[in-house]
Amino acid sequence: MLLVEFTINGTLNRLSDIGYALTNYWDAKIMRIDPIQYRIAKPYGGYVRLGYGSIEFSPNLFDSDWPPPVNGAVSVYYSATTEEAKTLLFAGMAHLSGITREAVKYDLYGPSYDETVADSTAYNADLDTVLSGILTGIAEIATVDTTYARVSQPNVLHTTSGVHLAVDLASDIAAFYTHCFYVVGSTAYLIDMLLDAGSTTLTEYDFFPSTYDYLNPLSGARSGAFSQFSSYPYGSELSVTQYHNSQANVEAALVNIMAVQHKPRTRLRLPMVAGSIVTPGEKLSWTDTALGQDTAMWIRARSIQYAFDNEEIIVDGEGAIAAG
Amino acid sequence: MKIIYPDKINAVVADEENAAFLVANVLDDYPKKVWKATSADARLTLSVASGAAAVAVFNTNATAVSVTVSDGISLTLQSGLTLQSGLTLMSGESLSVNQYDVDPGGTGALWAEYAQVDNVHRIDLDFTGASGTIIQAGVVRAGTKNEFPDPRYGIGEGLRDFSIVKELNNGALYIRKRDLVRKFQFDLNVTRDSDFYTFMRTILQQRGPAPLAWWIVDDTGDWNWVVYVRPDGFPFGRHRASLYTNIGVSLLEVV
Numbered sequence: 001m002l003l004v005e006f007t008i009n010g011t012l013n014r015l016s017d018i019g020y021a022l023t024n025y026w027d028a029k030i031m032r033i034d035p036i037q038y039r040i041a042k043p044y045g046g047y048v049r050l051g052y053g054s055i056e057f058s059p060n061l062f063d064s065d066w067p068p069p070v071n072g073a074v075s076v077y078y079s080a081t082t083e084e085a086k087t088l089l090f091a092g093m094a095h096l097s098g099i100t101r102e103a104v105k106y107d108l109y110g111p112s113y114d115e116t117v118a119d120s121t122a123y124n125a126d127l128d129t130v131l132s133g134i135l136t137g138i139a140e141i142a143t144v145d146t147t148y149a150r151v152s153q154p155n156v157l158h159t160t161s162g163v164h165l166a167v168d169l170a171s172d173i174a175a176f177y178t179h180c181f182y183v184v185g186s187t188a189y190l191i192d193m194l195l196d197a198g199s200t201t202l203t204e205y206d207f208f209p210s211t212y213d214y215l216n217p218l219s220g221a222r223s224g225a226f227s228q229f230s231s232y233p234y235g236s237e238l239s240v241t242q243y244h245n246s247q248a249n250v251e252a253a254l255v256n257i258m259a260v261q262h263k264p265r266t267r268l269r270l271p272m273v274a275g276s277i278v279t280p281g282e283k284l285s286w287t288d289t290a291l292g293q294d295t296a297m298w299i300r301a302r303s304i305q306y307a308f309d310n311e312e313i314i315v316d317g318e319g320a321i322a323a324g
Numbered sequence: 325m326k327i328i329y330p331d332k333i334n335a336v337v338a339d340e341e342n343a344a345f346l347v348a349n350v351l352d353d354y355p356k357k358v359w360k361a362t363s364a365d366a367r368l369t370l371s372v373a374s375g376a377a378a379v380a381v382f383n384t385n386a387t388a389v390s391v392t393v394s395d396g397i398s399l400t401l402q403s404g405l406t407l408q409s410g411l412t413l414m415s416g417e418s419l420s421v422n423q424y425d426v427d428p429g430g431t432g433a434l435w436a437e438y439a440q441v442d443n444v445h446r447i448d449l450d451f452t453g454a455s456g457t458i459i460q461a462g463v464v465r466a467g468t469k470n471e472f473p474d475p476r477y478g479i480g481e482g483l484r485d486f487s488i489v490k491e492l493n494n495g496a497l498y499i500r501k502r503d504l505v506r507k508f509q510f511d512l513n514v515t516r517d518s519d520f521y522t523f524m525r526t527i528l529q530q531r532g533p534a535p536l537a538w539w540i541v542d543d544t545g546d547w548n549w550v551v552y553v554r555p556d557g558f559p560f561g562r563h564r565a566s567l568y569t570n571i572g573v574s575l576l577e578v579v
Contacts, residue, residue, distance in 0.1 A: 018486075018502060019356045019579070024344040027357065204494035271490070271498045290493055311488045311500060 002308045003077040003086050004030060004055070006094065008065050015057070017308065022083035031056040031103045035314075036076060036089050037305040038280055040180055043215055043318070044260040045193050047171035048182035048280045048302065050110055052076075052090055056103040068104045071095045076108075078277055078306065087277050088185065089306060111140045111183075113167040121160045126153035127177050128190060134170040135181070135188045142186040148197040148281055149179065149190045154253065158243045176223075176243045178256040180302070182280045189280070193260050196300060197281030204289060208269040208312065212297070212321070218261055221254040228254040230262070263318035266299045270313045278304050278315050287324040294324030325472045325512070326435075328380055328537040329527045332373040332467040334411055334444070337402045340366040345460070353535050355383035355462030355552055356503075356579050361451070366459040370447040370466055371411060377440035378469040379447055380537040382552040383432045383462030386451035388425050391436040394418040395445045411444060419445070432462075433550040435539050437469060463552050465537040470527060472519055474541050475510035475573075479549070482507050484576060505577035507556060508540055508549075512571040520561055520569040528555060535578045553577050 003026050004015045016026040017033070034053025041047045055074070062068045074094040079086035094106035115138045123130045132144040154177050160169070174181055178193040191197045217235030221228050224242035228251055240257065244250055268284060278284070278301045285298040299319035306313055338347040338359060345360035347368065359368075370379070379391060401407065420438045447466055451459045484507050488500040514520050527536070533554055540549040556576035561569045 019354060021345070021356060021358060025349070025357055028354070205492055205496055205498075207493050208490060208498070209493050271492075271500070273498075273500070288493060311490070 001026075001079050001086075002030065002033065003079060003083070004033075005073075005075040005077075006057075007073045008062070009069055009072075013061065015061070024083060026083075027061075029058040029061040031058055033076075033308055034108075035305045035307040035309075038182060038303055040280070040302040041171045042175045043302075044175055044257045045178045045180045046175035047167060048180050050090060050182070052092070052108040052110060054097060054105055054107045055094060056105045059099075059102070059104055062104060068096055068099065071106075074106070074108065078272070078308075080273060080277075091185070113138050113140065113165070115139065115166045117160055117164045117166050117169050119160060119162050123156050123158045125156060127156055127173070127179065128153055130156040131170050131174060131179075131181065131190055134166050134173075138166050140186060141183060141188050144181075144188045144190055146190050148192060148195055150177075150192040150195065154244075154249060155246075156243050157245055157249075172241060173243050176240055176253055176257075178253070178260055180280060191281035193300070194256065195281070196283035197279065199283035199285065200278075202270075202284060202286035204286070206270065207286065208271070209290065210266055210268045210288075212291075213265045213267065215261055215265065218258050221258050223250050223254060226250040226254065228258065230258050232262075260318060264297075264321045265316065265318045266297060268299065268315045268317075270315060272306070272308070272311050272313055277306075278313055280304065283319075284315065284317070289324070296322045296324040325474050326378065326539040326542050327470045327472075327527055328378050328465045328467045329470060329531060330467050331465045331537075332376045333370050333464070334373055334408050335371040335401075335405070336464065337369050337405060338366060339369075340459075342458075350461055350464040353463070353578060358383060358460040358462045361459040364453040364455060364457050364459060366451050368449040368451070368461070368464065370449070370464065371407075372441075372445050372447055372466045374442050374444060375440065376445070376467050376469075378435065378437045378537075379449070379464070379466040380436075380539075380550060380552075381426075381434040381449065381461050381464050382537070382550075383460075384426060384434065384451065385432060385457055385460055386426050386434075386453045388423065388452045389434050389436075390421065390423045390448075390450040390452075391434075391438075392418060392448040392450070393420045393438045393441065393445060394448070395441060395443055431548060431550070433547055433552075435537075435547060435550045440469075463537075465552075470522060472512060472514055472523060474543050476513050477511060479508055479510035479540060503579045505579055506551065506553075507577065508551070508553070508573075508575045510540065510573055512573060514569055514571065516563055516567060516569045520563075520571065523571065524559065524561060528558065538575065540575070551575070551577055 019028040020026040033055045076090040077086035092110040097107045098105040128146045217232035219235040221238040299317035303316040340361035342360035486502040535554040553575040556574040559573045561571040
């Protein structure tokens with residue numbers, strides 16, 4: 001169930017695409033909503049940014065508030081069962097973008113995360129310490145959950161050159177060490193790209209026909225004076241910023257980057273049903289009997305699209321493939 | 325066939341009300357958006373304008389409803405409510421009391437009629453449900469009773485499905501059941517003047533695509549055909565001669 005809280009001129013409205021009589025009544029006033037999606041900065045890690053488009057409401061939602069207000073606070077939830085069990089997907093502002101005869105359209109805006117890191121800021125600590133320091137410097141982020149960070153934390157040794165957006169700097173450092181992070185509410189979740197952040201096993205009753213892809217191969221990865229080469233000399237070379245001056249530290253990071261980059265990928269389409277709200281880093285395993293031969297596959301969720309209009313959750317991620 | 329239009333309810337109050345499911349919900353056009361009481365018996369009191377002769381209730385879980393029409397028992401408005409301009413609280417006598425068993429067909433609908441009252445009057449709906457249930461009702465309408473001949477040659481009845489059905493990887497189907505609503509198709513043979521014009525101009529042209537309280541076939545007394553429906557495409561009449569008109573009608577239940 002799509003559940004949306006939208007505050008109009010100080011009054012909280014509970015809305016949905018079809019009417020739901022839960023603890024409260026969620027009025028059927030949503031005409032259309034763009035998919036809400038997590039999208040990872042780089043295939044091998046970084047900030048899993050929440051993307052959002054627009055939402056269209058039935059004009060009669062504003063019968064007592066015409067013309068529609070310019071903006072209002074909005075929260076988008078999903079629940080498979082009860083109002084109390086709803087999961088927050090997005091919280092931000094809706095800003096009026098258009099009025100037609102059929103609908104009133106608002107664009108969605110999330111937090112801006114506009115804090116910066118000063119020039120010549122020096123870091124020399126474990127990855128989670130460095131990232132926690134950067135991320136909690138952002139006003140909207142209070143804590144960093146490191147439950148699924150790498151057990152043996154790499155050290156970060158870096159001094160900034162120039163002013164950086166804090167969230168972008170954190171994204172680049174996390175990606176270099178094959179970590180990703182995403183933010184829900186005031187908590188940032190740091191996840192090792194080489195670990196499972198929860199796991200789910202699917203049967204063929206649990207997903208729609210899906211596609212299997214591979215990224216273009218890398219011939220090698222370079223960072224400063226250090227480099228590593230792959231077994232695909234015909235691929236392109238990747239160049240990344242260096243966040244340590246130790247050869248072992250950087251080369252280990254480059255090996256991990258190429259390992260993640262070369263994993264098989266899947267664009268998995270799931271029905272939006274009970275228990276199927278997937279979060280970044282979650283491992284999904286299944287066997288597909290619709291290919292040339294039975295195929296066992298698993299991925300870790302990286303980009304996740306909640307397509308309410310199509311009743312689907314579309315998950316992109318990398319993993320492993322084997323004969324089933 | 326009978327249609328309640330125009331609706332003449334001026335105000336409605338409940339003796340019990342869940343704060344999240346207000347009594348005002350019975351006045352909107354959404355049967356699923358219900359008023360909820362707090363127990364298995366509750367009362368709705370309607371203040372109804374002059375000219376009404378029928379009352380209908382949709383999507384109630386009550387098993388029985390007592391309908392009391394009066395032009396007079398003292399009205400007491402709930403705290404915070406005010407009378408609409410031009411209305412007065414009256415006292416007087418009961419005009420009719422009828423007890424109805426609801427839901428013989430599983431549709432949660434009630435249709436009650438009374439001698440037309442040409443004054444502002446009051447209707448008390450006393451709902452009784454099974455032990456442990458919380459009384460609820462989706463839509464209540466009271467107003468002018470418009471009568472027409474029942475459809476000729478019977479009626480067609482089916483379902484329209486709003487469920488989502490998609491094929492899964494192994495060929496099985498993913499099904500998310502959503503509302504299935506009833507649809508009806510039938511032909512009317514009515515007098516051109518005045519039934520056709522009343523039906524097309526006085527009712528449908530005024531109400532437009534919005535739903536109406538409708539008893540499609542009333543001669544059998546079957547409440548299965550008491551429905552809150554909207555035109556599924558507007559009816560088209562064919563004047564056979566100067567006196568009679570055939571009308572094809574298609575209706576769709578609202579949710």
